[in-house]
Amino acid sequence: MSKSRKRPDGNAKVTGELKYLTDRTFPKMLYAKVLRSAYPHARIRSISTERTKELPGVEAIITHQDVPGVNGFGIITPDQPVFCDDKVRFIGDAIAAVAATSIEVAEEAIKRIDVTYDVLPVLDDPEKSLAEDAPKLREDGNVLYKKNFTKGDVNEGFKRCEAIVEETYHVPRQMHAYMETEGGVVVPEADGGITVYMGTQHGFKDQFQLSRILDLPKESIRIVSSPMGGSFGGKDELNVQPYAALLALKTNKPVKLHQTRAESVISSIKRHPMTITIKTGADKTGNVIAHDVQIVADTGPYATLGPAILDFAVEHSAGPYRFEHVAVNGTSVLTNNAVSGEFRGFGGNQITFALENQMDRLAEQLEQCPTAFRKLNLRGEQDLGPLEQRIVPTTGASDVLKNVEQLKKQIETRKDHPFLRTGVGIAMAMHGGGLGFGRLDGAGGRLSLSDDGKIDVSFGFEEVGQGIVAVIEELTTEALQCDENDITITIGDTNRVPHSGSTTASRGTSMVWHALERMKQEFKEKLCEKAATLTGEPKDELRLGTGGIYKGEVQVLTYRSLRKQLHHDDQVVVETSFDFPTTPDEVDGGHYLYTFAGVLAAVEVDLLTGQVNVTHLHQAISAGEVINELGYKGQIEGGGVMSLGYSIMEDVVMEKGHYTKPNFDTYMLPTISDVPRLTVDAIEKLPDGDGHGPRGVGEIGTVAVAPAITKAIHDALGIWINKIPVDPSIILQAVEKEGGTWWNEFENEQPIASHK
Amino acid sequence: MVNQTTEHTLKANTVVQVAHSVKEALELKAQRPLSSRLISGGTLIQLEREQGKVLPEQLISLEQIPSLRGIEETEDFMIIGAMTTLSECANVECLKTVIPTVASPAVRNRATLGGNLMYTCGDTIPALIALDAKVTVVDGAEERTVSVIDFLPLRADEPIVTHIHIPKESVESFFYQKVGFRKSFSKSQLTVSSMLCLDNQRVQNNVRFAFSDGERAAMRLTSTEQALVGQQLTKSIIQEASETLRKELALIDTATTYQRTVAKNVFISELINRMEGSFE
Incomplete structure (x- = not known):
């Protein structure tokens, strides 16, 4: 890694100088609050806003009757009501919203909205939803989506197996926990349109969805959407934009809506909890012959991207391995729990936890080294992808495995402490980038010479904290051989940016690189041509450089004077639009570009408390060239810590459809004290002639952390973990079952060396 | 059928009264025993407010009472004023392992030792019991100094904790x-x-x-x-x-x-x- 440029947005963020969209205020601005359901499942009998109208300061109250267009949102299917009319299906369902002159009045106003309900049975578990007599959350039942994949015949395969492992794994509902909760301001414009100042991962998608809800032409809706204080997938779907927009249009005043943390917990989407049952069998030499996977996802009451997430989990069920017979049955089940949806890793984290556990258990049963066992089953450079589709050749799988294998040999675990046990585990993952075959996955960008003589580079991507601005700066200055003072970066405003698709699926870096590759030559030529005309120098001898146009080492024209000397109408603009590369094979959702992670975790388990202390988390990443070293490390380290939380502490527990941990005083996220030693190795090499440039690393750092940690616990204590977050009481029970290993040592007078 | 109807008036404007002496604080409290509450660092009340608990009409701040602040060392005791912040208490030898486990640095800069004792399950309470600390409280006109265990039930009447006395026993044995x-x-x-x-x-x-x-x-x-x-x-x-x-x-x-x-x-x-x- 050599490019350690500081991110352009860094200083303003760490000093607090930067104004987020939720910090904005406007003259005459009103404040909005949303009334959410009192029950996770109920029929609405009546909604009365009478008592609210008397309250001074209330300027508008809206319900389902005030939605002029489609009363629903959802990136693929608009099945989540903006406002519920007949039924509520989870505790975060919206019923009404109020705009008032202060937050306090708005809060009081929503308390005065009288709703009567007939309470319905709560489907708080997919098993309950799938029962024959379960009430239906949708007319056609409680299965949102099914996805199967079959290769060969697993039943035949199992007949040839010497070792078979069958287990059920449980992974939790995780919260994105972005620092900036959802919100911003919607401002009505003189032309009858609106400007929406709210963070999102895809401004144009919000524009489309709002147009459908508000029954306004898309052109009348401007979305200003960057910067934002984190998203992690959580702001890909629409959240509170419709409420502020409807209220701004109704009152003709700017309306601010910024959710409190508690409101965010109630309404926001979460990572899908899944129950994954897997039967995996290998022959005596260790070749995995058959792999039978059942995935049940709790998707909550509405779709958002639930189906795509299940597709992704199914696709990655065999990860970086090549198994002869594979059968995967995935079911995404509707419940009255929180809406599950987009979250960094997109179904990969859940399935990888289960898959990697299977690999370790099988290796143990076969008495093989887990690394050697993985190697034996690993994909080769030219192998097909997991859905038997053609993919870009890659040695990533073996590269990352080699890296962690070497590190593992160097790590010594201490076994001499009476009350602590240490262990090391490794795990790996393969992760597809982009949306996959058959999904609209357009991208694009624009280069122009702006009126102030700056080279403006523009994308429809959003800065969610991931560092896309630094990536754009790094790649643009490299592509055009200019420096950062020569360029301006325009993102996050539908009035000013081209369509680039969603800021999601680890596609940003890749798309910026592709766009610049397509635009750079034409843009350089256009500028040199203009410069040649103005200076009389031969065009072919001119080049772009720092500050302007050069002939050899001599600057002949600054960008500024070039712009000044051009006629106003003589604009230098190059645009491109193209699709994210997908597999040439018609495999629905199949990916083409994959990244890989090899993870090593070292843990200390406290025998007295059962608590797990992760002491070292190492990730080897294969994703092509590093564009910005700090950004890359930030993504992998940050992703690692996020998944450390997923592994040992985070779970949005719901009981009967209600949250039991409604805020950050009880929902535990890792703090800086929980952050272990973090190391990252970037494996930049790609096969010769790859031509696809750098891959995005937004997700890969989160995918294989949990199984590495649970394997490390197994290494320390010999206990297999089927459920995350790891429950210390389960570890303690296992220790106590053996009479407390430390206590036995004490009683049997076999004290081990001093720990002092 | 269930009604989601709650009787509410607009949020009461909570008034913060600043007491300058223990006597004044007691008088203020006596004036409105049911609708007021003593507040020291306020970190717990802030948490309760986030949890949706309605603030009382009056908060009586003890922050401006100099006699409740500071740490004094005598031959046998460390005497800590109840309004001494947890951050300041971290310098007291016998509390060095205790204080860093309580909340976060920002909270410890506000929260006080007296406040932590008044909190149902303050993290310092088991430590102060083991250290055999004594607590001086003023309740009405009466001032008394009792063990931590004896102090705990007194909390129901919301007395003012003035000082915590920690015997200088062997720190190595704690x-x-x-x-x-x-x-x-x-x-x-x-x-x-x-x-x-x-x-x-x-x-x-x-x-x-x-x-x-x-x-x-x-x-x-x-x-x-x-x-x-x-x-x-x-x-x-x-x-x-x-x-x-x-x-x-x-x-x-x-x-x-x-x-x-x-x-x-x-x-x-x-x-x-x-x-x-x-x-x-």
Whole structure:
């Protein structure tokens, strides 16, 4: 890694100088609050806003009757009501919203909205939803989506197996926990349109969805959407934009809506909890012959991207391995729990936890080294992808495995402490980038010479904290051989940016690189041509450089004077639009570009408390060239810590459809004290002639952390973990079952060396 | 059919009254005993407000009472003013292992030792019990100094804590451990603390064991203390103490199996650590 440029947005963020969209205020601005359901499942009998109208300061109250267009949102299917009319299906369902002159009045106003309900049975578990007599959350039942994949015949395969492992794994509902909760301001414009100042991962998608809800032409809706204080997938779907927009249009005043943390917990989407049952069998030499996977996802009451997430989990069920017979049955089940949806890793984290556990258990049963066992089953450079589709050749799988294998040999675990046990585990993952075959996955960008003589580079991507601005700066200055003072970066405003698709699926870096590759030559030529005309120098001898146009080492024209000397109408603009590369094979959702992670975790388990202390988390990443070293490390380290939380502490527990941990005083996220030693190795090499440039690393750092940690616990204590977050009481029970290993040592007078 | 109707008026405007002396604070409190509340660092009240609890009409701030601040050292005691912040308390030798486990640095800069004692399950309470601290409270006209255990039930009447007196016993014999849900800034799952002075491996009379389940006030584990006092700290005594401790913890019906097991493990490991020649 050599490019350690500081991110352009860094200083303003760490000093607090930067104004987020939720910090904005406007003259005459009103404040909005949303009334959410009192029950996770109920029929609405009546909604009365009478008592609210008397309250001074209330300027508008809206319900389902005030939605002029489609009363629903959802990136693929608009099945989540903006406002519920007949039924509520989870505790975060919206019923009404109020705009008032202060937050306090708005809060009081929503308390005065009288709703009567007939309470319905709560489907708080997919098993309950799938029962024959379960009430239906949708007319056609409680299965949102099914996805199967079959290769060969697993039943035949199992007949040839010497070792078979069958287990059920449980992974939790995780919260994105972005620092900036959802919100911003919607401002009505003189032309009858609106400007929406709210963070999102895809401004144009919000524009489309709002147009459908508000029954306004898309052109009348401007979305200003960057910067934002984190998203992690959580702001890909629409959240509170419709409420502020409807209220701004109704009152003709700017309306601010910024959710409190508690409101965010109630309404926001979460990572899908899944129950994954897997039967995996290998022959005596260790070749995995058959792999039978059942995935049940709790998707909550509405779709958002639930189906795509299940597709992704199914696709990655065999990860970086090549198994002869594979059968995967995935079911995404509707419940009255929180809406599950987009979250960094997109179904990969859940399935990888289960898959990697299977690999370790099988290796143990076969008495093989887990690394050697993985190697034996690993994909080769030219192998097909997991859905038997053609993919870009890659040695990533073996590269990352080699890296962690070497590190593992160097790590010594201490076994001499009476009350602590240490262990090391490794795990790996393969992760597809982009949306996959058959999904609209357009991208694009624009280069122009702006009126102030700056080279403006523009994308429809959003800065969610991931560092896309630094990536754009790094790649643009490299592509055009200019420096950062020569360029301006325009993102996050539908009035000013081209369509680039969603800021999601680890596609940003890749798309910026592709766009610049397509635009750079034409843009350089256009500028040199203009410069040649103005200076009389031969065009072919001119080049772009720092500050302007050069002939050899001599600057002949600054960008500024070039712009000044051009006629106003003589604009230098190059645009491109193209699709994210997908597999040439018609495999629905199949990916083409994959990244890989090899993870090593070292843990200390406290025998007295059962608590797990992760002491070292190492990730080897294969994703092509590093564009910005700090950004890359930030993504992998940050992703690692996020998944450390997923592994040992985070779970949005719901009981009967209600949250039991409604805020950050009880929902535990890792703090800086929980952050272990973090190391990252970037494996930049790609096969010769790859031509696809750098891959995005937004997700890969989160995918294989949990199984590495649970394997490390197994290494320390010999206990297999089927459920995350790891429950210390389960570890303690296992220790106590053996009479407390430390206590036995004490009683049997076999004290081990001093720990002092 | 259920009505989602709640009777509410607009949020009461809470008035903060700043008292400049303990006397003034008591007078203010006496004026509105039911609709006011004393506030020191305010970190707990802030948390309660976030949880949706309605603030009282009047908050009586103790921040501007100089006599309640600061740390004084006498020959036998460390005397800590109740309004001394936890950050400042971190410099007191016997609290060095305790204070960093409480909340976060920002909270500790506001929160006070007196406030932590007034909080149902303040993390410092088990430590102060084990340290045999005394608490001076003023309630009405009366001032009294009582043990922490005796102080706990007095909290219901919202007295003003003025000082905490910590005897200067041997710091090496003091032990404290909080088990949270993560390494810092966490609610306690359980907290244990002990004082165990040894003279030639014999347990001295001032043995104290305290346990808190993180929800309710801390308690002393007197049977376990009795099992140890005057005994030579040997393997068999530790085995006996372990059994006594197990039985004593089993009587705490609000505690979970996990809490009981961890409390026993941590206490016994401390005894083993203190026993000469163990694990050496």
